[in-house]
Amino acid sequence: MSANIHPLACVDPSAELGAGTSVGPFAVVGPGVVLGRDNEVRAHAVVGGPGTTAGDRNVFFEGSVIGCPPQDKKYKGEFVRLEIGSDNHFREHVTVHRGTPGGGGLTKLGSRGLYLVACHVAHDCVVGDDVILSNNVLLAGHVLVEDRAIMNGASAIHHFGSVGTMSYIGGLTRLVRDAPPFMVTEGHPARVVKVNGVGLARSGVPEERIRMLRSAFRHLFRGKYPTLREAIAAVEQEGLRCPEVDRLTQFLEAQAAGRNGRAREAHR
Numbered sequence: 001m002s003a004n005i006h007p008l009a010c011v012d013p014s015a016e017l018g019a020g021t022s023v024g025p026f027a028v029v030g031p032g033v034v035l036g037r038d039n040e041v042r043a044h045a046v047v048g049g050p051g052t053t054a055g056d057r058n059v060f061f062e063g064s065v066i067g068c069p070p071q072d073k074k075y076k077g078e079f080v081r082l083e084i085g086s087d088n089h090f091r092e093h094v095t096v097h098r099g100t101p102g103g104g105g106l107t108k109l110g111s112r113g114l115y116l117v118a119c120h121v122a123h124d125c126v127v128g129d130d131v132i133l134s135n136n137v138l139l140a141g142h143v144l145v146e147d148r149a150i151m152n153g154a155s156a157i158h159h160f161g162s163v164g165t166m167s168y169i170g171g172l173t174r175l176v177r178d179a180p181p182f183m184v185t186e187g188h189p190a191r192v193v194k195v196n197g198v199g200l201a202r203s204g205v206p207e208e209r210i211r212m213l214r215s216a217f218r219h220l221f222r223g224k225y226p227t228l229r230e231a232i233a234a235v236e237q238e239g240l241r242c243p244e245v246d247r248l249t250q251f252l253e254a255q256a257a258g259r260n261g262r263a264r265e266a267h268r
Helices: 197-202 207-221 228-237 243-257 263-267
Strands: 052-054 065-068 081-084 095-097 106-109 183-186 191-195
Touching: 065 081, 081 095, 095 106, 191 197, 191 207, 197 207, 207 228, 207 243, 228 243, 243 263
Parallel strands: 052 081, 065 095, 081 106
Antiparallel strands: 183 191
């Protein structure tokens, strides 16, 4: 089965469309774009190139603009890329930009993501699998969003920031520091308020390990320890060892080793 291209669509001859992919009226698929099987590029959507590739069964809703050049004054037309996995939904007016030479030249999105209306993924971001970016979420350049993170409406994160796995970011939250994994972070300024127990349980994390995380939370975020090292020592002394607690302490150590509360700033 070949691709189904509406007669009012504009598809560059150099684009490669997998079997079963459809392109709606007034949609644009740019030069060098590679789309896998059974993708949907709906009316008025734009998938730009060159350097944009996507896997299978992605849906690009009306008015989305995916894979266009980065918003960076230093960008001078160099070949840069956007890689997208499979089974993502990009709702109306979502924008995702290719990378920049100074940032490694690659923006990379995983699979099974839900990108809701008008959210923005800037150049050189890395987004994991099974994420939800709600309406009007803003990712600045070079941001990392790990697997199964949820960012609620109109939350925004500073460039080179990180959002940890299975974290839950409240609506309208302004993140200028990394958001730790497994935690609920919200507010302006942002504050870690509790363990994301609901999200952890839905992901199949055993209750015993969730209880360990809650005990570790009290040491790491509510304890009166002078240093992070002392807080982590208290966690270890209490015997709070499980994959989630270990990941959390590693994340906080990397954050402390970075700059301005952002681990990825150390690699600028």
